[in-house]
Amino acid sequence: MDPIALAQKLQALAQSGLTFSQDQFDIERYEQLRALAAQLMAEQFSADPLQVQSSFSQQQGYATPKIDSRALIVRDGKLLMVREMDDGGWCLPGGWVDVGDAPRQAAEREVLEETGLQVRATRLLGVWDRNQHGHPPHPFHIYKLIFLCEELGGELAISHESLDIGFFAADDLPPLSLTRIVPLQIETSLRIAREGSEPWCD
Structure with a gap:
């Protein structure tokens, strides 16, 4: 899978997971998944992973295109x-x-x-x-x-x-x-x- 498409998919899974999860351990796992998606995306754009992660964290609710x-x-x-x-x-x-x-x-x-x-x-x-x-x-x-x-x-x-x-x-x-x-x-x-x-x- 293309790295950009993979990062998009990981971010969407993390966003949707954070929307519906109530267990603190699951929330931490989805936050880690979002951070990995941001790191992968940042590598493709030669961008700051923290800025990408900040952009991702502004997206809330079930992830859709x-x-x-x-x-x-x-x-x-x-x-x-x-x-x-x-x-x-x-x-x-x-x-x-x-x-x-x-x-x-x-x-x-x-x-x-x-x-x-x-x-x-x-x-x-x-x-x-x-x-x-x-x-x-x-x-x-x-x-x-x-x-x-x-x-x-x-x-x-x-x-x-x-x-x-x-x-x-x-x-x-x-x-x-x-x-x-x-x-x-x-x-x-x-x-x-x-x-x-x-x-x-x-």
């Missing part, structure tokens, strides 16, 4: 993309699904916040397991949802969350923010949107 919701918006045959502040790469607009959001609402909200456009999510194009598609490593397990969206109004405007926004031809995309999106996800989502075929599902 996080959800990233993204929007595919096509105008005149070109894709709407945003340039991210943290790595300078480009991606489909989107972000974390907040508690209380339906996944499609999260995609619509993120588009408005990042680009100034009002959109409606009309179709789920795919559910992607981030661990399986060549993204750079991440401490937590993530599912990525991509929705086809139609424009309703608004005007393009750069927000505090992005460096730039624009529409790009699918065969002439700018350098991607690979932590958020990889070429296969864009290519497959476009094909599904055009053909009306079944959504991708890992």
